Amino acid sequence: MEQSTFTTATTDGPTPAERFDQLIAAGEKIEPRDWMPEAYRRTMIRQIAQHAHSEVIGQQPEGNWITRAPSLRRKAILVAKVQDEAGHGLYLYSACETLGISRDELNELLHQGRQKYSSIFNYPTLSWADVGAIGWLVDGAAIANQVALTRTSYGPYARAMVRICKEESFHQRQGFEIMMTLARGSEAQRDMAQDALNRWWWPSLAMLGPPDEQSTHTEQSMQWGIKVETNDEIRQKFVDQTVPQAQFLGLTLPDPALAWNEERGHWDFGEIDWDAFWEVVRGNGPCNRERLAHKVKAWEDGAWVREAALAHAAKQDGRGLAATA
Amino acid sequence: MSTPAPLFTYLLRLGDDNLVLGQQLGALLSRMPELEADIAVANVCLDHLGQARNFLTYAAEVEGAGRDEDQLAMLRDERGFRNAVLMEQPNGDFARTMARQLFVDAYQVPLYEGLSRSTDDRLAGIAEKAAKEARYHLRHSGTWVVRLGDGTAESHCRMQAAIDALWPFTGDLFAADEVEASLVAEGVAVDPASIRPAFDATVGDVLAQAGLRLPEDPYQRIGGRQGLHTELLGHLLPEMQSLYRANPGVEW
Numbered sequence: 144m145e146q147s148t149f150t151t152a153t154t155d156g157p158t159p160a161e162r163f164d165q166l167i168a169a170g171e172k173i174e175p176r177d178w179m180p181e182a183y184r185r186t187m188i189r190q191i192a193q194h195a196h197s198e199v200i201g202q203q204p205e206g207n208w209i210t211r212a213p214s215l216r217r218k219a220i221l222v223a224k225v226q227d228e229a230g231h232g233l234y235l236y237s238a239c240e241t242l243g244i245s246r247d248e249l250n251e252l253l254h255q256g257r258q259k260y261s262s263i264f265n266y267p268t269l270s271w272a273d274v275g276a277i278g279w280l281v282d283g284a285a286i287a288n289q290v291a292l293t294r295t296s297y298g299p300y301a302r303a304m305v306r307i308c309k310e311e312s313f314h315q316r317q318g319f320e321i322m323m324t325l326a327r328g329s330e331a332q333r334d335m336a337q338d339a340l341n342r343w344w345w346p347s348l349a350m351l352g353p354p355d356e357q358s359t360h361t362e363q364s365m366q367w368g369i370k371v372e373t374n375d376e377i378r379q380k381f382v383d384q385t386v387p388q389a390q391f392l393g394l395t396l397p398d399p400a401l402a403w404n405e406e407r408g409h410w411d412f413g414e415i416d417w418d419a420f421w422e423v424v425r426g427n428g429p430c431n432r433e434r435l436a437h438k439v440k441a442w443e444d445g446a447w448v449r450e451a452a453l454a455h456a457a458k459q460d461g462r463g464l465a466a467t468a
Numbered sequence: 469m470s471t472p473a474p475l476f477t478y479l480l481r482l483g484d485d486n487l488v489l490g491q492q493l494g495a496l497l498s499r500m501p502e503l504e505a506d507i508a509v510a511n512v513c514l515d516h517l518g519q520a521r522n523f524l525t526y527a528a529e530v531e532g533a534g535r536d537e538d539q540l541a542m543l544r545d546e547r548g549f550r551n552a553v554l555m556e557q558p559n560g561d562f563a564r565t566m567a568r569q570l571f572v573d574a575y576q577v578p579l580y581e582g583l584s585r586s587t588d589d590r591l592a593g594i595a596e597k598a599a600k601e602a603r604y605h606l607r608h609s610g611t612w613v614v615r616l617g618d619g620t621a622e623s624h625c626r627m628q629a630a631i632d633a634l635w636p637f638t639g640d641l642f643a644a645d646e647v648e649a650s651l652v653a654e655g656v657a658v659d660p661a662s663i664r665p666a667f668d669a670t671v672g673d674v675l676a677q678a679g680l681r682l683p684e685d686p687y688q689r690i691g692g693r694q695g696l697h698t699e700l701l702g703h704l705l706p707e708m709q710s711l712y713r714a715n716p717g718v719e720w
Binding site (some may be wrong): 177198202203206209210211212213214215216217218219222223225226229230232233271295324328329331332437438440441442444445446447448449450451452453454458 | 475487490491495497498499500501502503504505506507510511513514517518520521524537538541542561562614616618619620621626650678695707708710712715718719720
């Protein structure tokens, strides 16, 4: 184990590694100043960064409808939602920085394709109903995952999740309300809602991650208390909560295998097309290239602004020094 | 008592300024130089959209023809819009966005402060809240214009180019006609000429700190208040209105 090279036994207490294990075993939080195994740190960085990147890239699919929102109220709500996503990104980058990596480095890793964001944002938003479907399904799936993560072992991440979950719940209700308005609207609106549900349902299930037997990170992450529920457990919860909502809306989930299983007390559902999921993860989804190009372009277009801000701040410091000299 | 027609038109002018600007700012989310700037532009956008909704809702009530804010926003064509032509000028680079915003903010702060003392209580109430927002916007845009004017050679050039490009559209903010005249007499509206000195002082102060100057060419493009816009508005509105118009009479 790599930690053995960093830890030495002392006479008056546990080694840092022992203390780490004790904290995990006791369900206590690991804080930035605590010693942690390098692999734990790397895993946390990867996971929090992926989450932060997802929030930032996630501005794009919904932002795509801001200029065309069908009422001023919906436009304002959508702007506020996209703003929340940027805020979550900021908050999560800060949490990630407590692990000893800078936001600029994380940004660079994203731009180089060396860190990922959620596969779900590589699908296009083709109608207004997609804004509703994303709120209802994608935020719904995200909440199912993030509620579990409020109990994750790394303190700053767990606390970020508490705050983010509150806002995400609001987003999900907004999304559901859009879907409800459409489902009870004109025939064209109902068709729009059903079409969005057809396109977003399977990607929403897949975004919760590969099945447990294929998930490379699950076992170690569970041991370290990073994950407290498996992908399949969270997916089942999400399906169980969403099926009655779809029924309430009078919309049809695009899965002929969907059936209530009395014995399990859960909804059975069909096989997820994991080949399609991995294709998207590998970069071959409908919008991977556009999403990343959009992000990189915004960053590059803004380079002169960031340089100017730094130059101005340096001049100000200089002027301040000159004034006090 | 003011006759409904001038007040209706005046409220449209106030509402459309904010609607068109809010629409433009909304297109900038996820495209800003930093995450913090994305959040800031969303804030400013939300304030303008909120002001637009307040003014347009009031306009619809004053009109009394059964229209609401969305019908006013979505079913009028470019000739029916009453925003100043500055608002429809494109986002351009970050310097242009900030120059446009500085001019708007330097205008809206004294406008809303004046309107908060309007004899029309409803208008005064809307303006009082909007004045707080405009003061915050001005701090934000003013700080950026100074930063960019002072920052690097490139940012200075871009910022000066932005001031030069947008200054010719500022005159439209102050182009009053008989609509204002009757309302000013009743203490309802603010005389645009009365807030021009405050606008000039604010802009002058920011540009001086930024090491920038106003263009010498006195040319000004006016006409927005009468629905005589630049060609840009005719591209912005169809995008904003497309979904609403494609599905007449439904709820969203």
